[in-house]
Amino acid sequence: xxxxxxxxxxxxxxxxxxxxxxxxxxxxxxxxxxxxxxxxxxxxxxxxxxxxxxxxxxxxxxxxxxxxxxxxxxxxxxxxxxxxxxxxxxxxxxxxxxxxxxxxxxxxxxxxxxxxxxxxxxxxxxxxxxxxxxxxxxxxxxxxxxxxxxxxxxxxxxxxxxxxxxxx
Ligand code: PNS
Numbered sequence: 816x817x818x819x820x821x822x823x824x825x826x827x828x829x830x831x832x833x834x835x836x837x838x839x840x841x842x843x844x845x846x847x848x849x850x851x852x853x854x855x856x857x858x859x860x861x862x863x864x865x866x867x868x869x870x871x872x873x874x875x876x877x878x879x880x881x882x883x884x885x886x887x888x889x890x891x892x893x894x895x896x897x898x899x900x901x902x903x904x905x906x907x908x909x910x911x912x913x914x915x916x917x918x919x920x921x922x923x924x925x926x927x928x929x930x931x932x933x934x935x936x937x938x939x940x941x942x943x944x945x946x947x948x949x950x951x952x953x954x955x956x957x958x959x960x961x962x963x964x965x966x967x968x969x970x971x972x973x974x975x976x977x978x979x980x981x982x983x
Pocket of ligand 1: 823826920
């Protein structure tokens with residue numbers, strides 16, 4: 816039986832921390848679906864299309880990975896893709912409570928037929944997040960330590976667009 820796992824997230828934008836989790840998960844499963852959440856209520860910097868494009872760009876060389884956008888409940892997306900394992904990365908202790916809540920809720924919604932597997936963040940990514948990347952970008956800091964070099968232009972362009980849209 817093919818073991819399919821889903822790595823869900825907002826990926827606004829995808830960081831080296833996310834890429835590390837993806838690279839370590841693909842060894843554990845036959846297929847990994849990266850599920851990019853479209854949540855109209857969440858104020859993301861990047862549109863769903865942009866976020867999917869960025870994730871695809873960094874995953875394109877591995878044919879075990881699929882990248883898809885999704886809306887609504889993660890458990891429904893899992894069902895549509897016949898997947899029963901959710902992958903989440905865990906950084907500092909502060910992630911734990913939220914992640915436990917997500918995991919238990921998903922498990923209940925899926926009658927315990929879905930399991931969440933947590934992978935610890937690598938040491939160098941322990942405090943890395945999409946929010947930190949955006950914060951650094953807004954202040955013109957170097958991004959190459961935090962994200963794939965092919966994606967930096969997306970972030971820099973977004974900062975410029977945002978600055979251009981500012982009112983006096
Ligand atoms: O990268 P993020 O924003 O921490 O990812 C959160 C994500 C996408 C995993 C989570 O918000 C999610 O699964 N949302 C879909 C709605 C859902 O199923 N929520 C869980 C039950 S409340």
